[in-house]
Amino acid sequence: MTEKATDYLLAGVVQVWVVDTKARSLTIFEHDSLPQIIQSPSSVSLLLSFVLSVSNLFDVV
Numbered sequence: 001m002t003e004k005a006t007d008y009l010l011a012g013v014v015q016v017w018v019v020d021t022k023a024r025s026l027t028i029f030e031h032d033s034l035p036q037i038i039q040s041p042s043s044v045s046l047l048l049s050f051v052l053s054v055s056n057l058f059d060v061v
Contacts, residue, residue: 005029019057026054 005016009031016029024040038044040055 001027002029002035005035021058024054024058026057 001018005018005027006029008016009029014030018027018029019025020027026038026044028036028038028044030036036044038054040058041053043051043053045051
């Protein structure tokens with residue numbers, strides 16, 4: 001997945017998210033920085049006023 005994320009970044013994508021359902025984690029890749037791994041139930045601030053709880057990615061309705 002890291003190789004694929006790198007391919008997307010090299011193609012001009014600003015940010016790549018990789019969701020790992022088994023580890024219940026979100027890895028965020030950005031150009032010129034190390035990947036950021038966020039484990040459930042942590043939250044990540046993505047935009048000015050948008051905060052995502054990583055556990056929401058895994059909640060089943």
